[in-house]
Amino acid sequence: MNPVQELHNFLKKVIIDAIEACREEGLLNYQQLPDFVIEVPREKGHGDFACNIAMLLAREARMAPRKIAETIVNMINTVSYDQIEKIEVAGPGFINIFLNDSWLYDIPALVYKLGDIYGYNSRLGQRVQVEFVSANPTGNLHMGNARGGAIGDTLANILDRAGYDVQREFYINDAGNQIEIFTDSLETRYLQLNGYDLPFPENGYAGQDVVDTVKRIISRYGKQLLDMAPEQRRKTLLDYALEEKVDYIHKTLENFGVNYDVWFSEKTLHEAGKIDQVVNYLREKGYVYEEENALWFKSTLFGDEKDEVIMRANGLPTYFAADIAYHKDKFERGFDWVINVWGADHHGHVARMKGAIEALGYDPVKLDILLMQLVRLYRGGNIVRMSKRTGTTVSLDELIEEVGRDAARFFFVMRSPDSHLDFDLELAKQQNQENPVYYVQYAYARICSIFRQAEVAGVRMPGITEIDPSLLQEEEELALLRKVADFPEEISVAARAMAPQRIARYVLDLAGLFHSFYNHHRVLYQDQALQNARLMLMYITRITIKNSLDILGVNSPERM
RNA sequence: GUCCCCGUAGCUCAGCAGGACAGAGCAACGGCCUUCUAAGCCGUGGGUCGGGGGUUCGAAUCCCUCCGGGGACGCCA
Numbered sequence: 303m304n305p306v307q308e309l310h311n312f313l314k315k316v317i318i319d320a321i322e323a324c325r326e327e328g329l330l331n332y333q334q335l336p337d338f339v340i341e342v343p344r345e346k347g348h349g350d351f352a353c354n355i356a357m358l359l360a361r362e363a364r365m366a367p368r369k370i371a372e373t374i375v376n377m378i379n380t381v382s383y384d385q386i387e388k389i390e391v392a393g394p395g396f397i398n399i400f401l402n403d404s405w406l407y408d409i410p411a412l413v414y415k416l417g418d419i420y421g422y423n424s425r426l427g428q429r430v431q432v433e434f435v436s437a438n439p440t441g442n443l444h445m446g447n448a449r450g451g452a453i454g455d456t457l458a459n460i461l462d463r464a465g466y467d468v469q470r471e472f473y474i475n476d477a478g479n480q481i482e483i484f485t486d487s488l489e490t491r492y493l494q495l496n497g498y499d500l501p502f503p504e505n506g507y508a509g510q511d512v513v514d515t516v517k518r519i520i521s522r523y524g525k526q527l528l529d530m531a532p533e534q535r536r537k538t539l540l541d542y543a544l545e546e547k548v549d550y551i552h553k554t555l556e557n558f559g560v561n562y563d564v565w566f567s568e569k570t571l572h573e574a575g576k577i578d579q580v581v582n583y584l585r586e587k588g589y590v591y592e593e594e595n596a597l598w599f600k601s602t603l604f605g606d607e608k609d610e611v612i613m614r615a616n617g618l619p620t621y622f623a624a625d626i627a628y629h630k631d632k633f634e635r636g637f638d639w640v641i642n643v644w645g646a647d648h649h650g651h652v653a654r655m656k657g658a659i660e661a662l663g664y665d666p667v668k669l670d671i672l673l674m675q676l677v678r679l680y681r682g683g684n685i686v687r688m689s690k691r692t693g694t695t696v697s698l699d700e701l702i703e704e705v706g707r708d709a710a711r712f713f714f715v716m717r718s719p720d721s722h723l724d725f726d727l728e729l730a731k732q733q734n735q736e737n738p739v740y741y742v743q744y745a746y747a748r749i750c751s752i753f754r755q756a757e758v759a760g761v762r763m764p765g766i767t768e769i770d771p772s773l774l775q776e777e778e779e780l781a782l783l784r785k786v787a788d789f790p791e792e793i794s795v796a797a798r799a800m801a802p803q804r805i806a807r808y809v810l811d812l813a814g815l816f817h818s819f820y821n822h823h824r825v826l827y828q829d830q831a832l833q834n835a836r837l838m839l840m841y842i843t844r845i846t847i848k849n850s851l852d853i854l855g856v857n858s859p860e861r862m
Numbered sequence: 863g864u865c866c867c868c869g870u871a872g873c874u875c876a877g878c879a880g881g882a883c884a885g886a887g888c889a890a891c892g893g894c895c896u897u898c899u900a901a902g903c904c905g906u907g908g909g910u911c912g913g914g915g916g917u918u919c920g921a922a923u924c925c926c927u928c929c930g931g932g933g934a935c936g937c938c939a
Binding site for chain 2 (some may be wrong): 339341343345348352354357358359362366367392394396438475478479480483496505594595596598607608611612613614618620621622624626645646647648650651652673674677678709716717718720721722724737738740741743744747748749751752753754755798799803809810811814817818820821822825827840861862
């Protein structure tokens with residue numbers, strides 16, 4: 303529960319009580335109360351909150367909306383509420399509610415008390431898993447992985463603040479067809495570098511990173527692998543390369559501010575026979591059939607457009623089969639909510655994955671797949687093609703090096719996951735106003751500076767009980783207070799909608815209101831009581847900016 | 863052909879579990895630094911919310927259709 307929520311609930315109750323009283327007195331006729339809303343109007347003159355119940359009730363009550371609204375308002379006015387200043391009927395029948403500011407002046411004490419946990423909901427006792435990035439350990443992390451990392455991690459942070467027990471997981475695709483191709487590539491490079499004239503596999507990993515890896519293998523093992531049996535040679539090459547790649551992914555993401563709770567290896571599913579198990583289970587349930595020597599899952603039974611192969615004619619399971627086993631494992635671990643962050647190129651996979659979950663007897667509603675549209679990388683207006691194979695793209699570690707972690711994370715999360723993201727490296731590198739992260743960080747640094755100045759002047763902010771927040775009467779002060787008060791509600795909306803961009807938007811707005819306040823009013827060298835109240839306003843604004851930036855994984859610098 | 867995302871100001875995008883005159887940043891123009899950081903603030907101009915139809919008291923938001931851009935439709939992952 304948060305301040306804004308409490309107000310909402312209070313007002314909803316006030317209105318429902320009034321409507322019911324009207325019905326009892328025969329002033330209104332209706333069977334069931336429609337699902338009405340109490341919202342913050344765009345226009346300030348329309349009050350602090352507005353309610354649309356009268357329009358919704360009009361048909362059933364056989365009465366003009368304005369007439370209904372007036373009836374309700376008259377009933378509300380028979381009771382006097384401390385928080386409500388006045389209520390009006392406006393427009394087609396809106397009930398506009400004007401509050402006095404008393405509730406706002408409770409906000410500073412609340413934020414002051416909670417500090418770095420301001421915005422957090424109480425624990426819900428619900429476990430949610432967020433799986434994201436899960437890049438193939440066969441190449442460098444690209445821009446799609448970077449966006450997935452920023453979105454996934456921010457979403458996980460939001461869910462944590464919203465009261466969920468969150469687990470972050472990375473699924474390591476260290477088995478399957480791609481790994482075979484990867485091993486072919488390693489082996490070919492190894493032999494080539496040892497003087498063998500071999501053609502490189504047509505679909506192999508041609509990137510320079512593979513060559514570099516093999517060079518390191520050579521400096522460690524020399525020509526030893528030439529004498530090994532092919533199977534042993536391939537295993538040696540692959541084990542080394544996988545360890546190196548996973549380590550690289552781990553370190554790069556860590557450097558991006560992304561830390562996982564679980565690194566889940568696909569290989570362990572194969573080794574433990576989990577894939578055969580799940581295939582057998584589906585077979586027993588009659589959800590599979592054989593055709594052209596392959597085994598097909600009947601996705602169409604669950605609303606998919608076509609069936610999907612899970613066992614190839616060569617007897618090997620497909621990626622989908624492994625993924626079913628993986629998701630079975632997730633659900634067996636007892637999560638209440640499972641979220642996957644996937645690139646939009648996987649959208650065809652969504653319906654059958656949900657179908658498989660249902661086939662396994664779990665509730666597909668508990669699985670949410672957040673699809674994010676792909677990133678287009680530009681350099682000075684020219685598109686940079688992202689090819690993991692050729693290795694000619696910019697990798698995440700290079701991106702962090704070039705534009706910095708803060709700007710990169712903010713940029714990736716600012717846009718709705720539904721939108722294509724054009725990322726121009728030249729633009730991001732400029733570190734000017736085009737990068738909104740500086741706008742927010744600058745607000746934070748400015749507040750820190752005020753407190754430094756205060757210290758120099760020997761001014762100390764007293765405890766909350768010695769401060770009178772009601773001295774904050776200026777438009778800019780009230781706007782800032784309201785925005786700070788909104789924070790917990792903003793988090794819960796962002797969690798519900800799985801919309802990390804909302805937090806970026808929120809903190810931009812908050813910083814904007816601060817800058818506006820800063821340019822209109824002074825904090826220091828005021829009447830002492832006012833100075834104290836404004837110091838408190840700065841104090842809680844700073845906390846709220848910091849808590850927001852923490853969610854985004856962006857630093858809050860005290861000086862800029 | 864089927865499916866997914868997008869189409870809002872010159873540019874990049876918010877808003878979209880329907881709500882009252884459509885928002886921000888950048889760009890353009892004009893102001894604001896002898897007192898807390900001008901990476902800032904204030905103001906001005908700029909939009910048939912891709913087109914058409916429908917549902918509704920009310921549609922940028924929901925539904926249908928068409929157009930335009932991107933993506934997915936492998937016994938790849």
